[in-house]
Amino acid sequence: MRQFSATVVSNISLCRDLYRIDFAWDARAVGPAPGQFFTVRVSDSTVPLLRRPFAVSGYASDTRTASAIYQRRGRGTDLLAARQAGERLDVIGPLGNTFPPPKNSQRCFLAAGGIGLGPVLYLARHLVRDGRDISLVFGARTSAGVPAAGTFDGLSPAVCTDDGSQGFPGSAIDYLNTLEPGTFQDTVLYACGPMAMLKEYHAIAATHQCPCYVSIEQVMACGVGACMGCAIRVTTEATYARVCTDGPVFDSGVIVWT
Amino acid sequence: MDLTVTIGNGKLPNPVGVASGTFGYGSEYESLIELSKLGAIYSKAVTLEPRPGNDAPRLVETPSGMLNSIGLANVGVERFLTDKMPFLARQACAVVCNVAGSGEDDYLRVVERLETHPDIFGYEINVSCPNVKHGGLALGTDPVLVERLVRRVRGLTRRPVIVKLTPNVTDITVVARAAENGGGDAISCINSLVGMVIDVGARRPVLPAGCGGLSGPAIRPVGVALTYRVSRAVSIPVIGIGGIMSADDALQYLLAGASAVQIGCATFVDPSIPGRVLSGIADYMTREQIACVQDIRGLLQ
Secondary structure (H helix, E strand, O other), X not given: OEEEEEEEXXXXXXXXXXXXXXXXXXXXXXXXXXXXXXXXXXXXOOOOOOXXXXXXXXXXXXXXXXXXXXXXXXXXXXXXXXXXOOOEEEEEEEEOOOOOOOOOOOEEEEEEEHHHHHHHHHHHHHHHHOOOOEEEEEEEOOHHHOOOHHHHOOOOOEEEEOOOOOOEEOXXXXXXHOOOHHHHOOEEEEEEOOHHHHHHHXXXXXXXXXXXXXXXXXXXXXXXXXXXXXXXXXXXOOOEEEXXXXXXXXXXXXXXXX | OEOOEEEOOEEEOOOXXXXXXXXXXXXXXXXXXXXXXXXXXXXXXXXXXXXXXXXXXXXXXXXXXXXXXXXXOEOHHHHHHHHHHHHHHHOOOEEEEEEOOOOHHHHHHHHHHHOOOOOOOEEEEEOOOEOHHHXXXXXXXXXXXXXXXXXHHHOOOOOOEEEEOOOOOOOHHHHHHHHHHOOOXXXXXXXXXXXXXXXXXXXXXXXXXXXXXXXXXXXXHHHHHHHHHHHHHOOOXXXXXXXXXXXXXXXXXXXHOOOEEEEOHHHHHOOOHHHHHHHHHHHHHHHOOOOEHHHHHHHOO
16 A cells, blocks of 8 residues: 555546546556555545545556545535546555455356445456456435446446336345346355445345355544454454455455344 | 653654554554654553454544544454564564553553563553443542552563553643652653544434544644643653644644654544654754754743
């Protein structure tokens, strides 16, 4: 990981709820892999104080451009949304672990909920480039949370909305429950989204005995494993794991789902 | 230019250290910070047994600050010695082990174990943790207990003993004097303030533990004021802590009477801050023609 001053390439609205920022990744820093994240100091003042973590939603190694999809949900992301192309961004990255690759024979089923789209999209593109057979489902509350089709880079996900305003009416999990049980045979599951969704995704994985990897969101202070602030409960002897360095990607069987 | 700080029989290369609990065991920041430039690394609190820490969420941001309830999550003294000290021992900067416990014996047994390691500069005794035998009240709220604990730690080591005080008391100078009377070599001033944030929608505190420790720039004026008072109540050095984000902030503490400072939250915000604080202090000394950093203390009008 490195701390660097990045130049914003673009910062656009994808739909009412989601934004995407693209910026130049530092040449001396290792390129971010699917699952990894970075932190940004969004304010030069002390409000808000802490850096904000964002999952990488894409990385073009030729142009060294990284991107992240985010939601405006407070002062920190309001400030991020105000950054214009050409402005500087104080970035630390890449941080955290990566999605484990599937075994050769395995199909991949990817699910994203809301803002969890970013890391799942990056993983999906990566897997497709490697010639893997993938299925992608994306769930949002309403159509206002669904980006234009171009965002998905021809991946054609099954889009679900809770209110039925676009695509499948219901959650991404409801959609999964309509699929033939055979869908999950010899399949590895990946997901990022709200904890309640990930918990149900884990249950589906357990039912079909599929390996399942989820990317977890948690409030962070340091992002580098020092402060122990982003802990989540796990089934291992350690009792807690740090989302920032032990994760953000976890085998769903390791997490204590509450 | 003399930037050194004398604590007991030890000497720190410069007055800017990184505070316990905000810097892990040092290695976490290795790729972001030149550790050799730090005056000291104050380790994550070390307890006798490993502690898993408190339930999540452990953090909530507050205006110009943060509230934490980590619960002294740490690997315990044995794994600290075998897994964490080898890295710390390789660093050029001083390593101060922050020691915590739920009772007096815990502290003493941790210090006894740490005494076996040759590369530890000294100890920072964290008296802000809840004391099991005293109904969960922090040991640091009782000057009698503090003096006795420090005296017993003193009996175990010739290394510098620093006592990190809680601000959550009626008169911090009474506890500071107790630490000095017990044989403490320095006072770290201050630990975090008790705070609470309530989720109005859920009608419950955001932190499962209820309260947490408030730190960050929000508490800086409190830290400066208590440093001012403590440094006038004792003759041992005071290490100022609380919300330092810049060299000017650190200079406030030095002018208030501190001999050294620790950077906490600011490292989370920008890991380059500890280095910039030190270079800023040096620039100030050049500009003001101050030869020795310890002379800044006497300059408050």
